[in-house]
Amino acid sequence: MNTKKPLKMALIGAGRIGSFHAETIARRLHNARLVAVADPAPGAARKLADSLDCELAYTDPQQVFADPDVDAVLIATPARFHTPLAVSAANAGKHVFCEKPMALTIAEAEAVIEAAARNQVQLQVGFNRRWDRAFSEGRAAIDAGRIGTPQLLRSLTRDPGPFNADPLKIPNWTIFYETLIHDFDTLLWLNAGAKPVEVYAVADALVRPDAKDSGHLDTAVVTIRFDNGAIAVAEANFCAMYGYDIRGEAFGSGGMVTMGDVKKSSLRLLDKDGESADTWRLDTHHFVEAYTLQIQHFVDTVLGNTAFAGPSGRDARSALAIALACIESVRSRQPVRISAIAEL
Numbered sequence: 001m002n003t004k005k006p007l008k009m010a011l012i013g014a015g016r017i018g019s020f021h022a023e024t025i026a027r028r029l030h031n032a033r034l035v036a037v038a039d040p041a042p043g044a045a046r047k048l049a050d051s052l053d054c055e056l057a058y059t060d061p062q063q064v065f066a067d068p069d070v071d072a073v074l075i076a077t078p079a080r081f082h083t084p085l086a087v088s089a090a091n092a093g094k095h096v097f098c099e100k101p102m103a104l105t106i107a108e109a110e111a112v113i114e115a116a117a118r119n120q121v122q123l124q125v126g127f128n129r130r131w132d133r134a135f136s137e138g139r140a141a142i143d144a145g146r147i148g149t150p151q152l153l154r155s156l157t158r159d160p161g162p163f164n165a166d167p168l169k170i171p172n173w174t175i176f177y178e179t180l181i182h183d184f185d186t187l188l189w190l191n192a193g194a195k196p197v198e199v200y201a202v203a204d205a206l207v208r209p210d211a212k213d214s215g216h217l218d219t220a221v222v223t224i225r226f227d228n229g230a231i232a233v234a235e236a237n238f239c240a241m242y243g244y245d246i247r248g249e250a251f252g253s254g255g256m257v258t259m260g261d262v263k264k265s266s267l268r269l270l271d272k273d274g275e276s277a278d279t280w281r282l283d284t285h286h287f288v289e290a291y292t293l294q295i296q297h298f299v300d301t302v303l304g305n306t307a308f309a310g311p312s313g314r315d316a317r318s319a320l321a322i323a324l325a326c327i328e329s330v331r332s333r334q335p336v337r338i339s340a341i342a343e344l
């Protein structure tokens with residue numbers, strides 16, 4: 001592809017994160033243009049497109065797939081639509097950047113991977129933590145042998161409180177499919193080359209116990225055993241009153257590396273109440289750079305300017321296998337072998 005021409009991208013799903021990604025494509029990327037927005041909600045695509053000087057607004061994603069002027073799509077709809085949209089996009093010859101989770105079943109994940117391969121389009125998944133400076137430097141330190149052999153790994157997601165969402169509108173198992181899936185990808189990526197063998201998960205509705213009977217879960221701890229001996233812990237909670245808290249840690253025979261900080265900056269405020277610091281409150285503030293770098297990587301890969309470094313469809317399938325094992329583990333209250341879910 002001619003690297004002088006920008007990549008023409010369409011956004012599918014103009015909601016909270018889609019709007020942010022559209023702004024990234026339109027304003028923060030090199031060699032990319034936002035050429036269309038699609039969303040079935042009345043007025044949503046038009047409003048976002050107008051705010052970003054983008055001409056085309058569609059109410060049906062099929063219009064994007066039929067548009068020969070679109071090179072690539074970014075899918076940011078609710079999770080259950082990701083697979084059919086990614087497969088249709090690939091079959092239309094569009095490169096695909098898909099928000100997590102790419103799929104909700106292993107068969108769906110394989111359908112996306114197969115469609116991208118058959119149509120020879122790029123497929124990247126939105127595991128943005130890999131693009132955060134602390135996490136990427138942590139991974140580089142592990143690769144360089146600085147912590148020796150990894151033995152204990154940790155990744156956590158605590159979403160910022162207060163928790164104002166209606167738990168009845170959140171699909172069951174979201175904590176595994178959509179929240180902890182980030183942590184599963186992080187742990188797999190930090191422990192590169194190793195395969196997860198067994199998962200044990202406990203989960204509860206500690207933030208909204210009143211919604212537990214409907215299947216709502218907002219708090220979970222997961223242990224993962226890997227085939228290189230390492231043991232990992234992932235945990236999540238939907239309501240951290242002090243901010244958006246994303247952290248990782250890898251401990252090994254020679255040392256330890258920690259990644260991520262809820263503190264927004266090095267600012268310290270000292271007053272009559274003592275010392276305080278600002279904390280992150282929103283993913284779109286914390287991860288501006290990571291969200292931008294991940295889509296820039298997608299663009300650079302499609303334009304042939306750099307080699308693809310992931311996260312790939314296969315990476316998404318592996319993280320999904322852990323999420324599915326967690327769901328089975330919570331249901332059965334037993335450890336679950338990954339081989340019972342998928343061959344990784």
Ligand SMILES: NC(=O)c1ccc[n+]([C@@H]2O[C@H](COP(=O)([O-])OP(=O)(O)OC[C@H]3O[C@@H](n4cnc5c(N)ncnc54)[C@H](O)[C@@H]3O)[C@@H](O)[C@H]2O)c1
Binds near residue numbers: 015016061076
């Ligand atoms: N990587 C991250 O850090 C991150 C952060 C937030 C959300 N996400 C993921 O992004 C996805 C979207 O999350 P959100 O919070 O923006 O959701 P949202 O509900 O705010 O937005 C979803 C949008 O998709 C539209 N939509 C629904 N069906 C559609 C279809 N078939 N075609 C096109 N548009 C359709 C809706 O009208 C809505 O505007 C989820 O999968 C979520 O897990 C990822």
